[in-house]
Amino acid sequence: MKAARAALPISMLLSGCGGIQSALDPQGHSAILLRDLILVIVAICSLVWLAVMIVLVWALLRRRDREPGDGQGSDRGMRIWVSGAVAATVLIISGLTIGSFYTTRGLNGAKNPDVTIRVRAQQWWWQFIYEDTDPARNFQTANELHIPVGKEVRVRLESVDVIHSFWVPSLAGKLDLIPGRENVLTFRAERSGVYRGQCAEFCGLQHSHMAFFIIAESEESYRQWAGAQRQSGAEPVEAETSAGKAVFAARQCAACHTIRGTAAAGTTGPDLTHIGSRRTIAAGLLENTRGSLAAWIADPQTLKPGNNMPIVPLSSDELRQLSAYMESLK
């Protein structure tokens, strides 16, 4: 029992070394390069530190047999030691600089990406626009990025309001999104899986609730997903969901949100065409269930104070219909 209690802080510390959001458990090309670089730097610096400490302890403990300033021999020995240390310092620092330079250059290697995604960060969610050579095939999603595993993915990073930062510790980053300019990052997932990303530049009140998920999957399931996302929003079949669609169109929802295939074409809030297919809502704040959708629509300002979605006054029936409709938009 005691041992278990003592081990708890250690296991909590180590839990940061794995999982879906960890720079120490990299699953992407750039993150692996960065992990290797930092391991080499830490190892060499530890060796240097150890050597310095050993020499220091030796200098403190050694016996002073001889009188100071006696003999030429110790002066020559000192000269050799100092020149050796200076040479080692120059070699190590230039070596690390060169290593760092080549690693950084390797991060953005690919010239021709397989997928290009425009990322528009805003307070406090991520807009992902998948670009195609044919603009009619463009589609967008929010807070959830699907990418084919082993392929080069280029993200064009823009900001709508303040500076944000794109960071998926297991795969790539971080790189800032700066209003008025475009930063470009290319990365590749080596293994399929779900990875969590997070805004890494303080951007206001809900900065900590500005997460997103990257789903790296096989080429085939990626194509399937992209094909499904290009479709218009699912047409409601049940009475409840079609009532929800009517509520969505009649109330304030449609002024800020788009559902392709309907009249709703607002661009201020996230595109909801396939919101039912996403894992989370409100930028990783809540798991996507019908209950959490209803809770979010009923009172977004209590769940995520300061976000830009207002409380739209709805009756309980309207709320139920609306959340059923949202859930049905797979």
Added chain:
Amino acid sequence: MLPAVSNKSFGLFFSAGFLLAALTGAIGLGWLREPRQYRTDPPISAALEGFRLMPNAIGGAPPEVYFALGKPYEGTAYDLSQGKRLYSWFGCASCHGEGEGGAGPAFLDGWWLYGPSMVSIVASIRDGRPHDMPAFRDKMTIDQIWQLAGYVKSIGAYSAKLTAPSRNDAPQTRPAENRAPAAILFNEGSASVHPDQGPSP
């Protein structure tokens, strides 16, 4: 009689007192920080809907709750900032520009077609007006409409305000909202703009 205080301990007392005063001042300033109201309670929203408008739809009385809240939408920086965001999100600039007008009337000329009161501006946004001002009743919630109205009013202000919304990223075409953008035009008089309405505003 008080014991004489030596020079040295006077210095000590003075420094301690100064530090204490500075600390109290800092804490006090933090305490005075303007609170932000992110969530408008549904009953308050419902009450904000209930302003009374004159029969000619110009001017009227704001709801009691607006005064009870301390007239937030004209004065707090957060509400003005949100109003400024709403101004761009809902495309106001496509007719009114940055306040200089265009297809719609200007806010900078010191002349309010329906009067300068908040109630008139809120009514204009909510219900629309003749000559193509659309109604935003179904597009915005009532507290958003009040926020936007407060911002629009600040564009047409002709005396400087203490509170300001966020800055523009694009180059300014007029003085910032807290620097009385309408003052220049207002001082000149808007006779040339509205000759039919009299010599001066």
